[in-house]
Amino acid sequence: MSTSLTYPSSLQEYAVSEKEYVRQHPEYDLLVTGAVVFNREGKLLIVQRAADERAFPDLWEIPGGKVDDTDETILQAAARELKEEAGLIATRVVRKVTQITFGERPGRSPTTWLKLVFEMDVESTDSVVLDPVEHQKFLFASEEEIVNDVVGDVELVYISAPNKEVKLEAFKLRREGMSS
Template sequence: MSDTKLPFECPSSLNEYLIPEKEFYIQNPHYNMLCTGAVVFNSEGKLLLIQRASDEKAFPNCWEVPGGKVDDDDETLLHAVARELKEETGLDVTKIVRKVAEFGWKEKHKRTAQDQSWLKHIFEVEVKEMKEIVLDPAEHQRYLFVTEKEVVNDKVGDVQLSYITPPNKAVKLEAFRLRRDAMSA
C-alpha cells in the first residue's frame, strides 16, 4: 500500500489486510473470489443487520451484516469494507476495530461452470455517526439493530431471522463475544 493517510483508523494488527485484492490472490492462490463484511454496533450494543431484497436472485430475505465483493479498484481489503458499508447503509467508517471472523466456500460460476473459491473477511467497525440507515432497495429491504439473545433465538419481536448459512449466524455471535471480551479486558 502507498504511504497515504488512511481514511479510517486501523490497529497495526490488521496491517496484513492493507493490501490490494490482486496481492491477496498472489498470497492466497487457492482463493479467486474475495468479499468483506462490516459489523456495526450502536450505542446500546446492538448489532446492525440488513435484510436482502425479496427479489434478489441469491438468498432473498436473508439477514446479514453489510458487505460484499472486493472490487478491483478498492485500494485495499479494508478500503473495501468501508466502501461496502457506505454503499449498503450510507454509514462512514471511522475505525476498523478488529477482525471478527472469516469463512470460505466453493461454488460453480453460473455462466462458466468453473469452480470459484470464495473467502469472506468480517471486521468490526466504528462509524462517524449513527445516522439514518439508507438502503438501496434493489439490494436490501429492511434493517434492524439486534441483541445477542435475538440472534440466538433467530427472532426480533415478530421478525424471524434467517441467514444464508449457519456460519453467517456464528459470525454474528462471535462479534458479540469479541466485543464483550474487549470491554471486560
C-alpha cells in the first residue's frame, strides 16, 4: 500500500497499527474499517455482498473489512480494503464518519469489535472493480435513495439499522463540511 495517503491531523490517533490501538483501548479486541466514497455528483458508493457469501449474502454495505496485522495503520487498512473490494485507490482520508461497536456472538468467546468508518477521496470513482468473491454489484446512491431504501428498481437491504445510519451520517457530515 502506498504511503502517499494523506489525512488531517485530527485523525492522527488512527495512524497507528491495530495492535497499538487495541493496547491503548483495551475495551476492543478486533478492528474493522469501512470506507465512504462519494462520486462527483455527491452520491455514495455502496456494494452488494455476493449471493454465496457465508455472512449476510445479498445485503448492501460500504466497502471495508478487518484490519490486518500487516496493515501499517488503521487508515492504511481502510485504504487497502477499499482497493481490494472496489478497486479504488484512496488518496486522502477526509474525516472519520462514525464508529460502531458490536460484540459477542453466540457459541464464541466474547469479542468486542470496533468498526471505524472514514470518508475517503479516491483517484477516480469511474473505475470501480469489485472482487466477485465478496461483492456482486455496486451502485452510487443519493441520500434520498438511502433514506427510501431503493435505487431505481433495486431494493436496498442492509446488514443492520446501524449499517444504514452510517450512510446517512456520511451525507450529514459531508453537508456540514461543505457549509463550513
